[in-house]
Amino acid sequence: MQSQLPLYPPQASNFAPHVDALMIFVTSVCVFFAFAITVAVVYFFFKYHRKQPNEVGVPILGDSRLEAAWIIVPLIIALGMFSWGAVVYVDYRHSPPDVLDIYLIGKQWMWKAQQPNGLKEINELHVPVGRNVRLTLASEDVIHNFFVPAFRVKMDVVPGRYNTMWFRPTVPGRYHFFCSQYCGTNHAVMGGWVTVMEPTDYAAWLSGSGGGQANPVAAGEKLFADKACATCHLANGTGRAPSLNGLYGTQVLLADGTTVTADDAYIRESILQPNAKIVAGYQPLMPTFQGQLTEEQILALTAYIKSLQSQPVPAKGAGIAPSSTGKK
Amino acid sequence: MNQTAPTAPAPAYQMPRDHYLNSSYGIKSWLLTTDHKRIALLYLISVTFFFFIGGVFATMIRIHLLTPNGALVTPETYNKLFTMHGVAMIFFFLIPSIPAVLGNFLIPPMIGAKDLAFPKINLLSWYIYIVGGCFVLYSFSTGGLDTGWTFYTPLSSIYSNSAVTPAVIGIFINGFSSILTGLNFIVTIHTMRAPGMTWFRLPLFAWAHYATSLIMILGTPVIAITLLLVGFERMFHLGFFNPSMGGDPILFQHLFWFYSHPAVYIMILPAMGVISEIIPTFARKPIFGYSFIAASSIAIAVIGFLVWAHHMFVTGESAYAALAFSFLSYLVAIPSAVKVFNWTSTLYKGSISWDAPMLYALGFIGLFTIGGLTGLFLACLGLDIHIHDTYFVIAHFHYIMVGGAVMGYVGGLHFWWPKITGRLYPEALSRFAAIVLFIGFNLTFFPQFILGYLGMPRRYHSYPPEFQVLNVLSTAGASVLALGYLLPMIYLTWSMRYGKVAGPNPWPATGLEWKTDSPPPTENFHVTPVVDWDPYDFNNRPDLGLVAGAPLAPAHGDD
Numbered sequence: 093m094q095s096q097l098p099l100y101p102p103q104a105s106n107f108a109p110h111v112d113a114l115m116i117f118v119t120s121v122c123v124f125f126a127f128a129i130t131v132a133v134v135y136f137f138f139k140y141h142r143k144q145p146n147e148v149g150v151p152i153l154g155d156s157r158l159e160a161a162w163i164i165v166p167l168i169i170a171l172g173m174f175s176w177g178a179v180v181y182v183d184y185r186h187s188p189p190d191v192l193d194i195y196l197i198g199k200q201w202m203w204k205a206q207q208p209n210g211l212k213e214i215n216e217l218h219v220p221v222g223r224n225v226r227l228t229l230a231s232e233d234v235i236h237n238f239f240v241p242a243f244r245v246k247m248d249v250v251p252g253r254y255n256t257m258w259f260r261p262t263v264p265g266r267y268h269f270f271c272s273q274y275c276g277t278n279h280a281v282m283g284g285w286v287t288v289m290e291p292t293d294y295a296a297w298l299s300g301s302g303g304g305q306a307n308p309v310a311a312g313e314k315l316f317a318d319k320a321c322a323t324c325h326l327a328n329g330t331g332r333a334p335s336l337n338g339l340y341g342t343q344v345l346l347a348d349g350t351t352v353t354a355d356d357a358y359i360r361e362s363i364l365q366p367n368a369k370i371v372a373g374y375q376p377l378m379p380t381f382q383g384q385l386t387e388e389q390i391l392a393l394t395a396y397i398k399s400l401q402s403q404p405v406p407a408k409g410a411g412i413a414p415s416s417t418g419k420k
Numbered sequence: 421m422n423q424t425a426p427t428a429p430a431p432a433y434q435m436p437r438d439h440y441l442n443s444s445y446g447i448k449s450w451l452l453t454t455d456h457k458r459i460a461l462l463y464l465i466s467v468t469f470f471f472f473i474g475g476v477f478a479t480m481i482r483i484h485l486l487t488p489n490g491a492l493v494t495p496e497t498y499n500k501l502f503t504m505h506g507v508a509m510i511f512f513f514l515i516p517s518i519p520a521v522l523g524n525f526l527i528p529p530m531i532g533a534k535d536l537a538f539p540k541i542n543l544l545s546w547y548i549y550i551v552g553g554c555f556v557l558y559s560f561s562t563g564g565l566d567t568g569w570t571f572y573t574p575l576s577s578i579y580s581n582s583a584v585t586p587a588v589i590g591i592f593i594n595g596f597s598s599i600l601t602g603l604n605f606i607v608t609i610h611t612m613r614a615p616g617m618t619w620f621r622l623p624l625f626a627w628a629h630y631a632t633s634l635i636m637i638l639g640t641p642v643i644a645i646t647l648l649l650v651g652f653e654r655m656f657h658l659g660f661f662n663p664s665m666g667g668d669p670i671l672f673q674h675l676f677w678f679y680s681h682p683a684v685y686i687m688i689l690p691a692m693g694v695i696s697e698i699i700p701t702f703a704r705k706p707i708f709g710y711s712f713i714a715a716s717s718i719a720i721a722v723i724g725f726l727v728w729a730h731h732m733f734v735t736g737e738s739a740y741a742a743l744a745f746s747f748l749s750y751l752v753a754i755p756s757a758v759k760v761f762n763w764t765s766t767l768y769k770g771s772i773s774w775d776a777p778m779l780y781a782l783g784f785i786g787l788f789t790i791g792g793l794t795g796l797f798l799a800c801l802g803l804d805i806h807i808h809d810t811y812f813v814i815a816h817f818h819y820i821m822v823g824g825a826v827m828g829y830v831g832g833l834h835f836w837w838p839k840i841t842g843r844l845y846p847e848a849l850s851r852f853a854a855i856v857l858f859i860g861f862n863l864t865f866f867p868q869f870i871l872g873y874l875g876m877p878r879r880y881h882s883y884p885p886e887f888q889v890l891n892v893l894s895t896a897g898a899s900v901l902a903l904g905y906l907l908p909m910i911y912l913t914w915s916m917r918y919g920k921v922a923g924p925n926p927w928p929a930t931g932l933e934w935k936t937d938s939p940p941p942t943e944n945f946h947v948t949p950v951v952d953w954d955p956y957d958f959n960n961r962p963d964l965g966l967v968a969g970a971p972l973a974p975a976h977g978d979d
Binding site: 097098099100101107110111114115118119121122125126129130132133136137140141142143146147148149150151152153154155158159162163166167170171173174176177178179180181182184185186200233234235237239241242244245246247248250251252253255256268270271272273274275276277278279280281365382383 | 495496499566568570572574575578579580663664666668669670703704705706708709710711712733734735736739742743746747750751753754757758760761762764765767768769770771772773774782785786789790793794796797799800801802803804805806808809810870873874875877878879880881882883884889890957958959965966
């Protein structure tokens with residue numbers, strides 16, 4: 093139970109104890125220095141209070157050893173803070189390999205989450221306890237920020253790109269999330285609740301309330317046909333554009349000789365700015381879909397392309413780099 | 421006795437017969453003046469006007485946040501209030517306050533010059549400030565501004581329906597005022613020092629302004645052009661920052677913070693200069709580590725240009741970039757720490773008076789120390805992912821900008837008021853006001869550190885009920901803080917007419933500006949002064965009227 097005036101929010105993710113420990117360390121160091129300076133100033137203030145109107149102080153011009161000490165000692169302590177902070181941050185910025193992928197779209201002024209099975213939620217996010225969860229964040233308009241105080245993590249949601257963040261919920265419960273990047277009129281009410289559930293409850297919730305929800309793969313497949321993607325991206329690799337079978341997650345060989353991993357960000361970029369990265373052996377023919385697809389539709393297309401992972405890769409025309417140049 | 425008494429048996433001073441205030445009369449003699457002292461007073465009136473406007477917005481913000489659902493205004497209005505509070509306070513009060521008022525007034529007499537190097541450019545800079553200010557006031561009064569003072573794109577460039585364009589034009593114009601002031605200071609300090617005023621005899625106030633001027637000249641063009649690009653994107657739909665037109669919203673943040681982080685040092689460095697003058701004067705001894713304090717100002721100005729992306733740790737910027745900027749942010753903390761240690765050491769074995777300027781200076785040390793130390797929390801990558809964009813940040817930068825810069829400004833006004841006006845203010849009342857300001861400030865902003873760690877994001881017109889207690893505390897503190905600002909406004913104004921005549925050097929202080937009349941003549945000195953003493957040296961200055969008594973202890977503080 094928290095008291096009426098808590099000093100910190102509930103600890104409900106793998107990061108929370110680390111961030112709080114770091115907070116206690118930095119606070120202790122800072123309180124020590126603030127206390128030392130306050131005591132010195134107050135002591136001198138009374139001890140050396142002017143007794144006679146004409147009195148002057150003792151002319152002490154300085155001391156290089158002292159100067160060296162109070163440059164070097166704070167520097168060492170600061171480097172300690174830097175290093176510890178860096179360890180926590182690097183951990184936060186590199187999601188572990190086995191994650192539950194959830195997509196989150198911010199728009200003025202609401203959040204739309206999409207679970208792995210396509211289940212959609214608005215201003216709610218359900219996650220299982222003990223599982224690494226990676227959020228892929230996209231914005232339909234301005235910059236937002238997804239912030240869960242109980243998890244001690246936040247990340248900007250930037251239009252035009254995907255950001256990712258991850259955490260592992262540790263305590264079942266319901267926790268506030270906020271938009272913490274000012275995004276216009278109703279910024280303050282652009283929030284909701286994260287519900288952390290036992291894995292069995294989560295599985296039941298996913299299947300139970302999923303009825304009637306559009307499957308993103310099906311939606312993506314329909315879009316793929318509607319937007320005439322299939323005219324060029326033939327599955328057998330004989331089209332004017334590379335086959336997308338088995339593409340997701342592999343290395344793609346580009347016209348300039350470099351390779352790129354076919355992840356969500358690459359697929360998004362290839363849809364919106366097709367000329368940014370040209371697959372080796374193909375012409376820059378694809379029109380841009382900038383402004384013609386919502387972030388949700390891009391996610392659906394990505395889900396469909398992902399689903400082609402299991403399809404047979406054609407011998408020619410896949411764009412996938414030979415395994416010798418790939419990292420795998 | 422209700423007046424600040426000179427420490428020597430008080431001779432009855434008379435106002436000098438001729439000084440810069442009575443050299444000519446009439447509105448034209450003010451609006452067409454090239455006297456740096458009169459221009460400083462023009463700035464004093466204008467920045468006080470903007471401080472008052474920003475203060476009214478702040479008051480409304482604090483009243484609104486008394487209840488979780490917002491007690492006063494609509495969400496649209498609230499967003500405009502905090503935006504206009506930030507724009508008025510930062511661009512039109514904090515940045516010009518100390519340099520354009522105190523720096524303008526004091527740098528020429530401090531170095532023994534008759535005026536700044538370019539008096540007409542100095543007047544021009546004030547007019548530019550006024551024109552820029554008019555554009556911003558136009559924006560405020562025709563729909564207001566709701567982008568946040570940070571103008572983040574694409575919210576500011578595409579989505580906001582408020583009067584963004586006149587505001588960014590106003591800030592663009594105002595930038596030139598800042599650049600010209602910086603240019604004037606640098607040229608003046610280089611070329612117009614009196615005979616004997618070597619670089620290492622310069623007052624630390626001048627060193628701080630030199631460092632500040634470097635930032636003004638090198639940084640301001642970047643923000644001016646960046647905000648102009650926002651205006652172009654709004655007016656002509658050129659895609660600089662809007663991703664749907666091929667722009668990059670993160671690019672805006674890089675450009676914005678490239679100036680706006682160093683701008684924090686434009687606000688705090690001059691205040692540090694003020695403190696470096698007040699402390700040795702009221703401790704009556706040379707400042708401890710003069711060259712380290714001077715060098716730390718330059719170090720802050722230089723390293724301060726290399727830390728901007730610490731505002732962007734959670735934008736998804738490269739983790740490697742974040743590591744570099746976090747490291748550099750810790751480096752820039754060191755010169756500030758050096759200053760605090762040196763100021764504190766200066767008090768050791770001093771002859772400390774409890775006059776109002778000293779109370780403000782010691783208050784500055786306390787508040788700036790908290791503000792600076794909490795910067796270490798935000799520079800810490802692992803902590804920033806939690807406290808970024810929360811009230812922790814609000815508390816931190818108000819400790820620096822209000823607790824630091826404004827405390828320094830008000831302290832400096834009290835210190836040099838006798839020089840500027842020739843008169844003293846009520847002593848007991850001024851001490852009382854300094855204490856009220858210190859207490860009110862802490863009551864207002866300390867609860868916000870806790871609010872931030874609990875997770876309350878900034879710029880919220882409504883909030884979950886669990887945050888209410890701390891918000892009410894903060895608002896209660898703000899009413900004490902407001903009293904702390906109103907008191908000096910009232911008694912300083914009163915003293916201009918009714919205060920006791922100060923005489924040339926009431927404290928007494930060692931600087932060259934105290935060797936001339938109060939208020940000084942238009943040309944500052946009747947005879948060009950020659951400097952043959954070291955800064956802050958009270959022991960070899962018989963002209964100060966102090967008995968250079970036998971030292972209390974060996975002069976090197978080894979014991």
